[in-house]
Amino acid sequence: MELLAFGKTGWGDELFIATLMTIAVSITAMIIGFFFALIFTPLKLSKNKFLNFIGNSYTTVIRGVPELLVIYLFFFGGTGAVMYVASIFGYNEYIEINAFVTGAFAIGIISGAYSTEVFRGAIQSIDKGQFEAAKTLGLNKFGQFFKIILPQTLRLAIPNLSNVWQITLKDTSLISVTGLVEIMRQSYIAAGSTRDPLFFYSFAAVLYLLLTFLSMKIINRLELKYSRGY
Amino acid sequence: MDLELMINSLPKLLSAALITLKLLSVSLIIGLFIGLFFAILRLNKSIFVNKFAYCYSYIFRGTPLLVQIFIIYFGLGQIEYLRSTFLWVILKEPYWCAIIAFALNTGAYTSEILRSAFQTIKPGIIEAGKSLGISSNIIFYKIQIPIAIRQSLPAYGNEIILMMKGTSLASTVTIMDLTGVAKYIISTTFKPVEVFIVAGSIYLFMTFIIHNLIKFLEKKYSFN
Numbered sequence: 001m002e003l004l005a006f007g008k009t010g011w012g013d014e015l016f017i018a019t020l021m022t023i024a025v026s027i028t029a030m031i032i033g034f035f036f037a038l039i040f041t042p043l044k045l046s047k048n049k050f051l052n053f054i055g056n057s058y059t060t061v062i063r064g065v066p067e068l069l070v071i072y073l074f075f076f077g078g079t080g081a082v083m084y085v086a087s088i089f090g091y092n093e094y095i096e097i098n099a100f101v102t103g104a105f106a107i108g109i110i111s112g113a114y115s116t117e118v119f120r121g122a123i124q125s126i127d128k129g130q131f132e133a134a135k136t137l138g139l140n141k142f143g144q145f146f147k148i149i150l151p152q153t154l155r156l157a158i159p160n161l162s163n164v165w166q167i168t169l170k171d172t173s174l175i176s177v178t179g180l181v182e183i184m185r186q187s188y189i190a191a192g193s194t195r196d197p198l199f200f201y202s203f204a205a206v207l208y209l210l211l212t213f214l215s216m217k218i219i220n221r222l223e224l225k226y227s228r229g230y
Numbered sequence: 231m232d233l234e235l236m237i238n239s240l241p242k243l244l245s246a247a248l249i250t251l252k253l254l255s256v257s258l259i260i261g262l263f264i265g266l267f268f269a270i271l272r273l274n275k276s277i278f279v280n281k282f283a284y285c286y287s288y289i290f291r292g293t294p295l296l297v298q299i300f301i302i303y304f305g306l307g308q309i310e311y312l313r314s315t316f317l318w319v320i321l322k323e324p325y326w327c328a329i330i331a332f333a334l335n336t337g338a339y340t341s342e343i344l345r346s347a348f349q350t351i352k353p354g355i356i357e358a359g360k361s362l363g364i365s366s367n368i369i370f371y372k373i374q375i376p377i378a379i380r381q382s383l384p385a386y387g388n389e390i391i392l393m394m395k396g397t398s399l400a401s402t403v404t405i406m407d408l409t410g411v412a413k414y415i416i417s418t419t420f421k422p423v424e425v426f427i428v429a430g431s432i433y434l435f436m437t438f439i440i441h442n443l444i445k446f447l448e449k450k451y452s453f454n
Contacts (some may be wrong), residue, residue, distance in 0.1 A: 064391070064437035066398030066432045069409050077422035166292075173294035177402070184296060191304065198305035205293040205301065212292040 003194060004203070011190045011200070018186035019207055025104050025182060026169045032108025034169070037115035041219040044120050051063060055116070062113035067106075067171050074106040075178045103175035111168040122156040123149070155226045166212055173208070183207050236424045239415050246411035253325075253397045253407060257332035258390060263335060265340025272345045280443045283341065290338035295396050298335055303327040303403045328400040343389060347381035348409075368394050380451045386445030391437050404441060408432060 006012040043055030062070065072184075125151060134144040140152050174182035187204040191197035272281035290298065304313055306321055320326045345368040352373055401410030412429035416422045 034371070061430065061434065064434045065397075066395040066400040066409055066433060069426065069429060069433070070414060070415060072409070072413050073422050073426040076416050076420065077426070080420075121397065126417065170294040173296045173398075176296070184294070186301075188300075196308065198301065199309045200296055201301040201305050204296045206299060207291045217244070 003190075003196065003199060011186070011194075014186050014190070015183070015203070015207070017213070018181055021209075022169070022172050022182040022211070023087045025100065025107065025172045025175060025180070026165070028100075028104040029107035029111050029168050029172065030103060030165060033111035033113075033115045033164070036112025040112070040116045041119040041123070044116060045123065048066050059113045062110055063117075067110055068177070069109060071103070071174055071177065073187055076103050078102045078105070097173070097192050099178045099180035103172070103178055103180050107168060107171050107175065111164055112144075112173060114164040114167060115161065118157050118160040119153065121160070125156060126152050129199060131173045136155070143179050151226075156220065158223050160225055162216070165215060165219070169215065170208065176209045232421050232424050234422055235415075235419060236428050237429055239425060242411055242415070243408060243432055244405060244431050245426075246408045249406065250264065250394070250397050250400075250408040251436070252383050252393050253328060253332065253400055253405070254390075257336060257397070258393060260329070260333035261336035261340055264337030264342055268337065269340035269344035269348060272341060273348055287338040287341050290335050291342070295335050297400055299328060299331040299399055299403060301332045324400075324403040324405055328397075328403055328405055332396060332400075333392065336389060337394065338384065339389050339392075343382045343385045344378055344439040350375050350381055374444070382450075383444060383448050383451070384428065387441065387448075390440050390444070392435060394433070394440065417421075 004012040007018075040055045042057050043051045044059070046052050046055070048074070054148075078097050079138050082097060086092075086095060086098065127180060130152065131144070131146060134148040139147060173184040176182060176188065179185065181189075183204050187200040191200040194200070233325065245453070266284055268283045271279050272287075274280055274283075302321070303324060305329075312318055312321065320330075326441050355373060356369060360366075364372075397407060398409035400407045401413060404410075408429055412425050414426045418426070
């Protein structure tokens with residue numbers, strides 16, 4: 001227990017901050033993932049073969065390649081890519097991207113692929129009549145989508161999105177290889193300096209369990225909220 | 231694009247892919263037995279046994295695989311008692327530590343898949359077996375298990391692919407699997423995109439094969 005004391009003697013405060021970091025990275029990654037889903041879901045549903053191909057390649061490649069490999073691509077290639085883009089605009093200084101951005105982006109792209117699949121499934125399972133009814137009501141395209149289709153999609157998507165969230169939360173442990181100090185990295189540091197890996201890794205496992213448990217509780221509430229009337 | 235590097239790294243990555251496949255197949259076989267064992271426990275009527283199996287699957291599904299590998303590889307070595315037993319022969323090898331972690335992890339997911347498959351079997355089928363005078367053991371092995379296996383094939387196929395991606399974590403405990411070798415080549419040549427394309431294609435190819443194999447099995451064992 002002394003090992004977990006707050007302040008200079010223990011690792012309690014470090015691990016607490018690391019837990020907040022894990023939450024922050026997960027949420028950022030999830031939001032980045034939603035943006036990717038927003039772009040790629042229409043592509044996957046599109047009737048145009050070429051657009052369809054792009055959408056399908058994104059989800060197939062990302063879901064078929066290990067997360068760690070994607071993270072290594074971003075970790076080693078991210079700086080190079082950004083500097084290349086900057087050099088086109090005439091900026092040639094060295095650009096350092098911090099571990100948080102790299103990590104959140106890498107995990108975000110992965111979680112985006114899963115979110116895309118979830119949204120595609122949800123939109124496809126909405127009754128055709130609903131689209132027609134929305135048209136008949138004389139709503140414009142935005143109204144149709146935001147007032148009629150989206151609320152129903154959310155209800156269907158939330159249970160599966162909660163799975164995506166769990167996957168994303170667990171995937172953030174992989175960012176520790178890039179040096180971002182989240183739960184896993186902090187445990188690694190603590191285990192190294194106290195020579196007590198069993199305790200710190202087990203404690204990390206407890207922290208992750210706690211996070212998944214709490215997020216399940218919150219998601220169940222959301223699920224109830226969006227299934228009003230069913 | 232450095233085509234020469236891509237061609238040169240291909241043989242190295244392919245031989246590393248064999249290690250990935252070895253890790254995958256061994257841990258899947260062990261995991262299947264663990265999964266079946268815990269699925270049967272989950273169906274047990276005793277609350278204690280049931281809760282125990284539930285806790286196992288909850289813990290292994292609720293924590294990242296990386297934590298599990300680190301606990302087994304770095305953590306267990308710390309227990310003095312373990313070092314003096316025969317288990318130490320296994321636990322000092324990173325290869326076996328990774329396999330134990332993978333097998334326990336996939337076992338947890340498999341137990342959930344099998345449990346839900348067992349629960350979807352219609353009671354009428356079991357009753358039909360009973361009315362034919364078949365003993366309950368034979369009903370279990372000859373009727374329930376084959377139906378459950380058929381039922382769980384699609385979900386188990388996904389689990390195999392997830393596990394294949396999971397084996398990439400073996401590279402964190404010094405095993406040179408496909409991801410490990412890819413990382414090594416990236417960090418020595420600083421050509422991440424090229425190596426990613428080659429290694430990623432190998433992974434995708436394996437995913438493709440597994441996907442089609444499961445599809446074939448699903449067709450073969452479909453009911454109609």
